Amino acid sequence: MSKSKKSNIEISVGMNVEKALRQLKKKCEREGIVRDMKRGVYFEAPTQKRRKRLVRAIKQNLMRQSAKSI
Secondary structure: OOOOOOOOOOOOOOOOOHHHHHHHHHHHHHHHHHHHHHHHHHHOOOOOOOHHHHHHHHHHHHHHHHHHHH
């Protein structure tokens, strides 16, 4: 089971709503809330998790190497 995370963003009366929404989206993105929710939607076997992590690491390394060569 996963831990529940609580995030608070205080909004004053005169604050811009669009700015508050941007702050909320940034905070959710930084804390990985959406990613955790998507992960909980379906069961993923441990071997699949490891494979995904490995593929992600390989892609990141390739991107780093190509950025260095430029």
